[in-house]
Amino acid sequence: MIAFLVRRLLQAVAVLFIVTIMVFILIHRLPGGPARAELGVQATPTAIASFNQQHGFDKSLWTQYWTWLSELLRGDLGYSFKENSTVSALLLDRLPKTALLAGVSVLVAVLLAIPLGVVQALRRNTIVDYVFTAVTFVLYSTPSFWLSLILVLVFSVNLGWVPAQAPQGSIGAVLSQPSGLVLPVATIALISVALYSRYMRSSTIDNLTQDYVRTARAKGAAISRILFRHVLRNAISPVLTLLGLSLPFILSGTLITERVFNYPGMGLLFYNAAVTQDYPVLLAVTLIVAVATVAGSVFADICYALLDPRVRYAHA
């Protein structure tokens, strides 16, 4: 297991290394280079030259990459002139809030999806199954901005149960006003529930037809025991694996949702950076999302290994 973990982490590091190279190339493929991006299209050649010299952009690509990478490793992601702040300070403020939103949403989605998938599996090809499938798929294919607008209309404008605006400020402020999280979380959770319930349904069906379930029945076990003691654990592991892999999907969901609810997370930061062409921020967020994607897939593999002793020991 340790060897497996080490190997998997080394793989992840290799992938991340490639990611940094790609992000670095992205910076240097910008029209006119970073100088023009910072100083604007009107910048004079002298201004550009002095900017380049000041930031080391006149050095060789290799030296620049090395400098950039070592700064990156020290947590220095550059400076946003638009936000007038270091990018790392911005991310430090925004990232936890997005992690909170994404984490709670995924948790809610999975807690909905697991019982849903199990019920669908037990009632497969009945009206209950079809209705759940239809509803979750409609939600899955609904654009998130549209779904959030409907939720706002119903639950804050008409019913007035929850605010339509997310709380502003630090993560402490967000946490102290949990009602503001309800609609953003609902949006992301409802959109992604089909993703997980579908998996849960098919993996439960798959497990229910396995020989070991027949053995459990032959022991005299009731269906509830068969589900809770045998099937659930085996059926959940592909869903947890999917959890890690679905991270990019969730993060893109938060991007739109944060914009709609004006939730002060990384998604909103990214949106604003895109509008104002704030390249250091855009690239830093891209890098973070790439890191999160790689981390998600490592998480998926580790989950899989922890939950399935066959994998756990095969790699021991």
Next chain:
Amino acid sequence: MATMLEISDLVVDIRSGRSTVRAVDGISLTLDPGRTLGLVGESGCGKSTTGLAVLGLLPAGGKVTRGSIRIDGHEIVGLREAEARAIRGRTVGVVFQDPMTALNPTQRIGAQVAEPLLIHGMANRSAAMKQAVDLLGEVGLSRPAAQAERFPHELSGGMRQRVMIALALICGPKLLVADEPTTALDVTTQDQILQLFDSLQQSRDMSILLITHDMGVVAGHTDEVAVMYAGRLAELATTHRLFGGYRHRYTEALLESIPTLDTPRGQRLATIAGLPPNLGGQLAPCRFAPRCAHAEQVCFDVEPQWSEQGEHGYACHLPRRTDADLMTESAGAPS
């Protein structure tokens, strides 16, 4: 002495989609305490379905259409699910063919073996685990306490089948259904597992319904044999009588198809030409007739009736003549 298992005129239909298959068609047999009955026949003849009916575990779409199954005097056909559960694993244990898939891959062996005791409320957790470890030792696992902590995939096929046997026996059932328990194992292991069945039967005084397609297994490890073909019983006798003087032409064909020591290496095994019929389709009056080397017109016109002499029954129009028949014939004496 009461019979342990009494099946009378059992009919099982399995519906899948629009078609219905009569997988078992009027089987009757009995099994006394402490005895082993071999249920033998080619694949697809309804052996497993018979075994599953005894457990009340027919596949989806399957149901007992007619007949009765009594276990230790109690009728089990028509029991409610909760009542059937109380019997499963406690009065009747089962060992399935494939020990690779029959165990839960993510649960430790000890817990799997101990579970029936917990289900039937026969022990608390720690007592159940202790019994499980003891029984794992009894079925031949060395260092059972350590093995109990392992997962199924860490054991060989033969060891897993021993675990499966322990799991089936933990509640001390009076009847064990073993459905092709050695088919998935290599020859040496097969032998060890069959010997284990023999010794467990001695020490526990239980009845075994041993389902197999292998006449060799039947010969060495059963007291009685029921030969099944296409959902019907072809022949039923004590093992001794059957091998001494089998009558049914299907039994004959099965026996001719087992390899013997003097079968020359490389020579193709004489197998029965063709396959058992599809039970959902049209069947000849003698279901074996289309494949039978001895079939005559009567076999395609009239259903052979069950005839019984002593404890030997069969249903064949043109039964094989036994040595005794031949002797009487050559002496010219009227029978």
